[in-house]
Amino acid sequence: MSSVPGEAGAAQSGARYGEVFDRGYQHYEGRREGRAHAVRALTLYSVRGALGIKKRWTAKIIPIFIYAASFLPVAVIIGIRAFVGPVAEGFNYSSLYVALSPLLLILAAAAAPEMLCDDRRENVLPLYFSRAITRGDYLLAKIAALGILLGSIAILPPLLLFIGNTLLAESPLGYLRDQPDEVGRILATGTLLSIFYAAIGLVIASFTARKGVAAAIYIGFITIETAIVEALANAITASWRDFLDLISLGNVPDRIINWVFGGTSAVGAPPVGAPLQGWLYLFVVAGVAVICGVVMYQRYLAEE
């Protein structure tokens, strides 16, 4: 008694042996969305994953905390200004950015490993690369996702402050006329800080398997590297020590804030040597982004 139905049928009816049955397998007839769609989907998925959407509640604590800490103070101050009058005169874009900078650091430390480490740890990268997505696309999607996430912290709260200032001014249109480039400054600072923190966070996350360890290395690296460079700058008396401030990574965000918003009172720790031109730090951010991008790409070329 054979267990294969086709064979049994063939034996009984005496029909041709080895008939091909139509089991209903079909070609995919739908639209093929292509690489661009795959990158967009991966970006969205990464953002949602880092925010803890559709994950257990412990994964949501840190994003909720970060967003609350970045938006609430601005909202509260605008609310008090609206109802009580001018308070907290010292609260401007520079001081807001100085407060946002450590939040960006923590968010990058939490989100960057979330995006890269699990995929390597659980060996799902081959599944990604068997789709219409290259290694470059994969990294691009991850960079875009972290950039969007950090940008939402680095741009939206100052923008909220700007809107509040505009609406609370004596004449909103006059305020807009007086401050034509405020929005541009906010966008520039937010973008630069996001790129800076995201690049370093992702490159460190691409070398570690455990998420927590990547976060510890990230924060430890930035704080200790800054302390070492400052100690070195203190030890050197030659004039080129001023340029060491360019590689003390923990201070770069403060310098950029000072450069973009100028202002009379500089924020952050003063440099050890003479202050440098602000635009030099633009090259620091660009250099960090390029180096991190290249290192990450090389790393993923070697990946299975």
Place this chain on the structure above:
Amino acid sequence: MSITHRAPILWLTLRQFRAGRAILLVALFAATPVLFAAIFRWSSATGDATEFLSNFFLEILAPTILPLATLILATNALGNEIADRTLVYIVLKPVARGRLIVEKFIASTLVTVLAFTFGLVATWAVATGGSGSGRLLGALLAGTLAGVAAYGALFLLISLLVPRALLVGIIYVLIWESALARFIPGIKMLSVRHFAQSVFVRILDNPAIRLDRALQLSSATIVLVVLVVAALALATLRLRQMNLP
């Protein structure tokens, strides 16, 4: 009887650490002080080594390097067992939960303190040129031991409560111990960092080195011991009630 029989979990944890790469990271953290000492020596051969080492301990080692380095192994010791779903196999063995916690704690503290002992002796030797006072070295090591033990017990407890303990620990270190403690003096009294700094300052007993509101050595020690015991007891309670998959 060998250590494998007397303290099996301790032995197991040490072997796990040896197999992993986290221990390299701890060694790296423990070695950074030597770099600072080398820069100090290179810049000023005549500078006061005691002042440099004290400032270094109070400003950089105790607030940043020590908690970060301790975090890694303390959260790894039990956190990795949970993440890899191997904790259930250990719990099934006839080992009391309290003993499991204590042995895990001892393993992570032992390795971290050992790494820092090498690092700090080298740092002390480089900074003072080998002619420094033994008291300074003793103060450095005692302060480090106090900090590592307290942070280690605290983070071991956290690693049983939340899955991403390392990150939560980092945020605790950054926000509670650094930012808030700087602005609100009351919180400063309640930070592990302050107790470790107090131990250091009191053992050093140098009138030139001051710490705001430093505790007496005896009270700092008592608080640290109570903290460690309480954290380990809470961790034991938590492990007893945990739902292991």
